[in-house]
Amino acid sequence: MFAKAFRVRSNTAIKGSDRRKLRADVTAAFPTLGTDQVSELVPAKEELNVVKLYAHKGDAVTVYMSGGNPILFELEKNLYPTVYTLWSYPDLLPAFITWPLVLEKLVGGADLMLPGVVVPPTGLPQVQKGDLCAIALVGNRAPVAVGVAAMSTAQMLASGLKGKGFTVLHSFQDHLWKSGDKSSPPAIAPLAVDPTDSSEEKVDVGLHGNLRSLTLEREEQSEKGPHPEASEDTSPGALSQDSLDGKPLQEQMDELLQQCFLHALKSRIKKADLPLLTSTLLGSHMFSCCPEGQQLDMKKSSYKKLSKFLQHMQREQIVQVKELSKGVESIVAVDWRHPRITSFVIPEPSLTAQTLQEGSREQPYHPPDIKPLYCVPASMTQLFLGSGHKKGSTLEGSEVRRIVTDYAKRNNLVDADNRNLVKLDPILCDCILEKNEQHVVMTLPWDCLLTRCLKNLQPAYQVTFPGQEPILKKGKLCPVDITLAQKTYNKKVTVVRNLEIYGLDPYSVAAILQQRCQASTVVSPAPGAKDSLQVQVQGNQIHHLGQLLLEEYRLPGKYIQGLEKAPKPGKK
Template identity: 80%
Template sequence: MFAKAFRVKSNTAIKGSDRRKLRADVTAAFPTLGTDRVSELIPGKEELNVVKLYAHKGDAVTVYMIGGNPILFELEKNLYPTVYTLWSYPDLLPAFTTWPLVLEKLVGGADLMLPGVVVPPTGLPQVQQGDLCAIALVGNRAPVAIGVAAMSTTQMLASGLKGKGFSVLHTYQDHLWKSGDKSSPPAIAPLAMNPTDSNEEKVDPGLHGNLSSLTLEGEEENRKVHHPEASEDTSSGALSQDSQDSKPLQEQMDELLHQCFLHALKSRVKKADLPLLTSTLLGSHMFSCCPEGQQLDIKKSSYKKLSKFLQHMQQEQIVQVKELSKGVESIVAVDWRHPRKGSTLEGGEVRRIVIDYAKRNSLVDADNRNALFPFSLVRLDPILCDCVLEKNEQHSVTKLPWDDLLTRCLQNMQPAYQVTFPGQEPILKKGKLSPIDITLAQKAYNKKVTVVRNLETYGLDPCSVAATLQQRCQASTIISPAPGAKDSLQVQIQGNQIHHLGRLLLEEYRLPGKYIQGLEKAPKPGKK
C-alpha cells in the first residue's frame, strides 16, 4: 500500500477527547495489548498528530504520529500497527517468518506467497482468513511487514503451502516507514522453544515409499502421518536427525573448512586469478565466505595447517598446488567440473539422490524434527552449498526446507529431453523440449500465410508435411531455413491453414496437443 509515495491532505494535533477515543479503539482492536501498554503506546501528554493522506492507489488513510514516528494507521475504519509499534510489541500479532531475500520483493509492493513462508519447528501460528498478521525474517523476531492472511492456517497446510499467503499492507523501508525516523529493526532473538514442553501432537518426517513422489507417508490415504514410536526402524525411510551440535568440534571445523573452501572456488576465484597464493585464498576469500556467527579456525580442524588441507584437496583432484618460489605455495589449477557432469538423471532420481545424501550425512536439522516433510529443514554442507546457493546467500543461508532444496537442485541442472521413434535408438538432446510452433504472418496485399516450425524435433520431415498440405489445402507452400534455429526448416503455407494443419498433426500423426502451439488461431466456422 505504501510502496510508492503518498499525498498528504492534512496534518493536525489530536484533541483530548479524540485521544481517549483512540485508546478505546486500540484496546478493542488489540485486546492482548492491555490497558497499561495502550497508555504507554498513546501517552496522555506527548504530542499526537493525525495525518490524513491518500495512498498512490487512491485509498484514504489516517496515520497517527507520535515523536515523529507513525504508530498506527487506519484504513476503512480498521486500525493497523506500523512496524515501529511492532518493534516495541513484537507479540502483538501472530507472526510468520520468511527469508531475508523476500523482504526486497515485499518492499516493492509484492504480497507474500506461501512458498516463501518458513515453517518453524513448532508449526505455523493458527490464524483465520482475514486475520491481521506480522511478518518477520529468519533469525530475528522483529516484524518487518504486516499483512492480512489470504487463507486460514488449515487451508495453508492443505494447499501444500502454495499460492498467496498474505496481502501485505505495510513494510519496513516503504514510504510510511520513511515518514518516521527511518530506524532499522532491532535484533530480537527468536523465542526458545523446548519441543518437550509442547502439547501438540509430535509427528515424524516420514517419507512415502516412493521417494520421488515427495509426499508425506500415507498421503494417498487421507494424508496420515506416523508418530515417532511408529518409525524408529531406520528401514522405514525416516531421515537421520543427529544434531550438528552433537558432533565433535574438530568434525564441525572440518565441515566449515570444506564449505568455505568450495564457496571460495565457486564464487570468488576465477581462472584469471591463477596462479593464486594459498595465503591469499585463505585471507581474501575463504574467511569472507564463512557464514555469519561462525569463525573459521584451521588449527581446530583435523588438518591443523592449510598446507595439509590443500594437499588433501589435491589428492581429491580438486586443485593443483605448486611451490612456485621457495617456501611459497600457490594454486595453479582448479578442476571446475562436477564428477556427475554429462550424466542424465530423471527428476525422481535427483530427488532420491539428494534425500539419500542427506540421510547418509545426517543433515536433517535436529531442532526441526517435529516439522512435516517436506517442510523440515536440511543443513547445507559444502557440497549442497556449492550446488544450490547464490553468491548473496553464502553468509546468511545455512539451512533450507526440503521442498526448496529439491527445487533448487532441479533448477540448477541442465534440462534435457529424450525422443524415441519406432525401430530407432532413443535420441537424447540438451535443452527444453520446444513444441511445434504454428503462427500466422501478414504478407503484402493483406495476405496471410501459416508458418510451422520445429517439425524435425518430432521426427516429421518438413518436405513431406509441405507436400501433404499443398495437396489438401490446394495452396502453395515454401520451405526455408527457420530463423535463429540451426539445421532446422520451416514450412510456409499460403492462407490460414491451421485447421488443416491441426487435423494432420493430431489425427494422422497422433501428436499430443500439449506439444503443439498455436492451434487456437484456426479460423472459426462461419455462421449457418
C-alpha cells in the first residue's frame, strides 16, 4: 500500500476529544494492550498529529503521528499498527516468520506467499481469514511488516503451504516508514527455528532454486484477480474447517437464506407490493437484510437456485409462487400469519443506509441543510458598499433584493411615471449591463434588474450538518452525479461522485451497495476533482442508488443528477 509515494491531504494536531476517542478505539482493536500501554501509545499531553493522505492507488488513509513517527494508520474504518509500534509491542499481533531475502519483495509492494513462510517447531500461530498479523524475519522477532491473513491457519496447512498467505499493507522501508525517523528494527530474541524442520528445508530448497516461487504476488498481478492457489478452498474438508459451532458452511448458508427471507417478508414487503418478481425479492429485499460481515450466496446453499428455495417455502405454505409470464416467476401471495413469520425476531441493525460509521462508532445520517448564497465580486462592490458589504461578502438572495431595492429608492431611481421601472445610474450600468448596452438601455423593470444582479454575483453555498458549525464554500453546488460508463466487453458500470459534499462517506456507501447489489465496488480518486473520491459499481445500479439516496438517506432529489438513467421496470 505504501510501496510508492503517497499524497498528503492534511496534517493537523489532534483535538482532546479525538485523542480520547482514539484511545478507546485502540483499546477495542487491541484488547491485549493494558491501560498503561494504551496511555503510553496514545499519550495524553504529548504532541499527536493526524495526517490524512491518499496512497498511490487512491486509498484514503488516516495516519496518527507521535514523536515524529507514524504509530497507527486507519483504512476503511479499521485500525492498524505500524512497524514502529510493533517494535515496542512485538507480541501485539500473531507473528509469522519469513526469510530476509523476501523482505525486499515486500517493500516492493508484493504480498507474502505461503512458500515463503517458515514453520517453527511450535507450529504456526492460529489465525482466521482476515485476521491482522505481523511478519518477522528469521533471526529477529521484531516485525518488519503488517498484513491480513488470506486464509485461516487450518487452510494454510491443508494447502501444503501453497498460495497467498498474507495481503501486506505496510512494511519496513516503505514510504510510511520513511515518514518517521527511519530507524532500523531493534534486535529482539528470535523465535526458535529448528534447522532440521522439513518445512524449512523445503523453503530453503525453493529459495535457492527459484526465488520467485517463494515470493510474492506483485500488486499489478493482484489487480487482475486472486491468485489461483489463494482462492478459498470449497472442498468438503475445507468447509468443515471453517464451520461455525460444528455446522458446515452449507448449513450456515441455508440458515442465513431463511433468515433474510423471513426478515424481508416481515419488515420490507407489504401486500400492496404483490405480485412481486422473485428476482426483485432477492436483489432488492433479501440481500439488504443480510447482516453486516456476511454475504448471501445462493450457490453455497443446499438449494443452489432461488426457484428451488421458494418451492420449499411454498410447500411450507409461507408464500405462493406463480409464473405470470413465460419464464418469469412472481410471489403472488404471502401468509403473514404463518408461525414462521410471526415468531421471527428481526435482528438488531448493523450496516444499514441510515448508519454511517465514524471510526469504530456509528452515527445516524441526517441530510445537511443547504442554503444557496451569493458572493460580491470586485465589479459590483460599489453597489453594496453603502450597505456595509465589501468584496467577497456572502449574502442570501433576499438580502440582495433588499439592498438593491434600498439603493434604487435612496438614489431616487424609481421612474416617476412608471414605478415598475428603475432608471440606471452609472453604478448600476457598470454592475449589470453588457458593454454594448451601456448607452442603449436606460431603464429596466424591477424583476429584470434583480435577476441580472443575482446572475452577475458569484455563486456560493452554506452546508450545515446537524450539531456542527456551518461550512461556507464558494462556487456552484455540485449535485451527487450518477453516470453510466462503458467498459471492455460491453459491460456497464455505475459511477457516483460528489458524495462527500453531502456528508456521505464513499467507503460506507460502497460497502452498502456491494451488499445490496451483490456486485463488486471500487473507491478511487475522482478524475479532475482534487481530494474527491468516486464509487464505481458493476452494472446499472442506478435504481438501487436512487432508493438509497432518496428513501433511506432522504437526500432531496434536486441535489441528485442522473437518476433518469435507471433501467426501465421489467427490463434487465
